[in-house]
Amino acid sequence: MVWIGVAPVALSEDLASVIHASFSDSGQATLLRLEQDPLQQRCSQPRDERVDDDISMALRQERLNAVVFPEDGNFLGDWQRGAAVAASGRGLQSNDDPSIANGGNCYACHQLAPTEVAYGTLGPSLTQYGLRGQSDAMLRYTWTKLWDTHAFNLCSHMPRFGAQKILTEQQLKDVMAFLLDPNSSVNPPTEGSSSAH
Amino acid sequence: MYAIGEEIFFYRAGPHDFSCATCHEQSNKRIRLQQLPNLTEHTEVAEAYGSWPAYRMSQGLVRTMGWRLQDCFRQQRWPGLTFGSEVSIALQTYMAVNAAGGVMTAPGLKR
Numbered sequence: 001m002v003w004i005g006v007a008p009v010a011l012s013e014d015l016a017s018v019i020h021a022s023f024s025d026s027g028q029a030t031l032l033r034l035e036q037d038p039l040q041q042r043c044s045q046p047r048d049e050r051v052d053d054d055i056s057m058a059l060r061q062e063r064l065n066a067v068v069f070p071e072d073g074n075f076l077g078d079w080q081r082g083a084a085v086a087a088s089g090r091g092l093q094s095n096d097d098p099s100i101a102n103g104g105n106c107y108a109c110h111q112l113a114p115t116e117v118a119y120g121t122l123g124p125s126l127t128q129y130g131l132r133g134q135s136d137a138m139l140r141y142t143w144t145k146l147w148d149t150h151a152f153n154l155c156s157h158m159p160r161f162g163a164q165k166i167l168t169e170q171q172l173k174d175v176m177a178f179l180l181d182p183n184s185s186v187n188p189p190t191e192g193s194s195s196a197h
Numbered sequence: 198m199y200a201i202g203e204e205i206f207f208y209r210a211g212p213h214d215f216s217c218a219t220c221h222e223q224s225n226k227r228i229r230l231q232q233l234p235n236l237t238e239h240t241e242v243a244e245a246y247g248s249w250p251a252y253r254m255s256q257g258l259v260r261t262m263g264w265r266l267q268d269c270f271r272q273q274r275w276p277g278l279t280f281g282s283e284v285s286i287a288l289q290t291y292m293a294v295n296a297a298g299g300v301m302t303a304p305g306l307k308r
Contacts, residue, residue: 094271
């Protein structure tokens with residue numbers, strides 16, 4: 001397979017028609033989902049064939065500019081509700097009921113509260129994430145990561161929870177608190193620390 | 198067919214931006230507690246490909262690779278894959294070629 005030059009490779013007529021002919025609408029998962037946006041098109045190659053060029057930089061900047069921060073300036077919700085969002089893997093599959101809230105499925109890819117042993121390893125462990133503190137920079141970094149991870153790491157395999165409307169603003173705030181609240185189960189007191197940090 | 202299968206393997210789409218590669222492009226990764234085979238790597242794809250059709254203990258039936266792919270596309274948040282479609286065959290060709298020389302152990306046992 002040849003990935004040509006710097007421009008996003010347009011799908012060959014062939015591939016597009018093969019793909020379309022092979023699927024049918026299934027519940028909320030309709031054929032519209034097979035259309036790629038520019039980011040998806042750019043990121044559809046093996047990881048060792050990715051190029052970091054002007055187009056990647058422009059795409060990354062575009063994603064960064066599109067991040068929507070909480071209107072009320074408050075980044076942190078309820079960590080216990082956030083724990084439930086992180087644990088739920090449901091939502092947006094053809095067999096999921098669209099009237100029930102989506103989950104974030106964070107445990108599919110991350111270790112979070114150390115008491116949950118059924119965690120995946122596609123992403124780094126986030127246990128003790130709260131040790132990084134709650135500075136403005138940290139709040140904005142984490143929010144951006146959750147809203148659209150590609151703003152920092154183009155072609156990351158983490159979903160764009162805000163940009164793709166997988167989670168609501170309130171759910172994102174709750175997940176933020178799950179990561180950053182010193183009392184959250186993600187941040188249990190470490191050995192040697194006398195109280196919650 | 199192989200080239201089409203390869204392109205589909207890396208094709209990201211849908212609300213979660215997932216492709217097969219999201220879950221099957223690296224070794225020694227798991228989702229929750231389920232071990233994910235790296236299907237771009239000969240030994241691992243040979244083991245995975247060679248173990249289907251398989252007996253699913255949780256379902257009490259024998260399932261085909263076509264069924265396995267439908268279920269992965271569901272997790273990928275894509276629409277329904279048509280059984281026996283070109284995409285299904287192209288992906289199986291992609292895996293079969295990457296697995297060439299491997300040993301068939303089917304029917305496998307899956308949870």
